[in-house]
Amino acid sequence: MKRSFAIAVLVALRFPGVGLAQTEPTVGGVPVSKYLAVPASVGAARLPVDPALGYGVSEVADQFYIVTDGIWQSGFLVTQNGVVLLDAPGSFGATLPDIVRSITDRPITHLIYSHAHKDHIGAAGALTAVLPNLTIIAHERVGAYLLDMADPNRPVPNETFRGSRTLKVGGALIELDEVGPYHSVEADMFITLPRQGVLYAIDSYTPGWVTFQGLDLTMNIHNYLALGDEVMSRDWEIFVGGHLTQLGTRDQIQASIDYTDDALAVATDVIRSTDMMATMGQAAEAGGWSNPFLLFRYYLDSMAEACAARLVQRWGGVLAGVDVWAASHCDRLLAYLRVD
Secondary structure, X not given: OHHHHHXXXXXXXXXXXXXXXXXXXXXXXXXXXXXXXXXXXXXXXXXXXXXXXOEEEEEEEOOEEEEEOOOEEEEEEEOOOOEEEEOOOOOOHHHHHHHHHOOOOOOEEEEEOOOOOHHHHOOHHHHHHHXXXXXXXXXHHHHHHXXXXXXXXXXXXXXXXXXXEEEEEOOEEEEEEEEOOOOOOOOEEEXXXXXXXXXXXXXXXXXXXXXXXXXXXXXXXXXXXOHHHHHHOOOOOEEEOOEXXXXXXXXXXXXXXXHHHHHHHHHHHHHHHOOHHHHHXXXXXXXXXXXXXXXXXXXXXXXXXXXXXXXXXXXXXOOEOHHHHHHHHHHHHHHHHHHO
């Protein structure tokens, strides 16, 4: 009996998933099962993903298709003369030629970079390997950055612009507008398809969900906070944010904007009402004052937790993922309020 028990313990130590029962995984110290469920209305709006292929393709407007693997999105527009790709995500971008061929036999002529980040254009090198005459369009600062990076997976664009550009391909109209920058350091771009009523605004908002960690890893909070007015001032019906599978309506994006505005208001109230020295003193009672970094970290974490708790209470049943990322949103906004 003792020998059997000892063997079971050794197996469990050598192979953690075998033998003894495992504790539930945690995220941020909270058991996974304790997080809020995704609202049913959000789940119902997901675009389909074929598990056999690992992606899904949906025509969401006339001759405009969205490709998603459940985490990333890209799009392509079929014109009279050829196909224009919007981004080439590292996860599935290399398969875009096959995906396009499943829809049309027209050639792929253009690729537009929304911005420079690998997760959205990291398969562009695989495309140029099979499409050597591909025209790649990007903002001029993105072009300069990629020239400096010399990344074979992100080829340097052969056409760049600043400000705005109207692209006409095969009777189709595509409007490119420099916005921000809000998310990336170099430049962010809105891509509008006027006839289709599509606004392609990558890494801005996630319809039905709160934004990703730290307000989607934004590099410029000041510009990000002005983004809502920029988005809603434009004429569109279908919003493409670049992640997950949902597309957005104007009401959904307004909810995302309202959440961001509320997060700023709550963070402002929390930082104004929290006494820094008194809060640090609470931690000092246990560990003394010798480690000011530790005490200041306690002050920051206390504010982020208080801010997040209020946001979860207000928005937990409205947007998905509030309890997952609210603390990171609060932390980013509190840093902005402290230094900017």
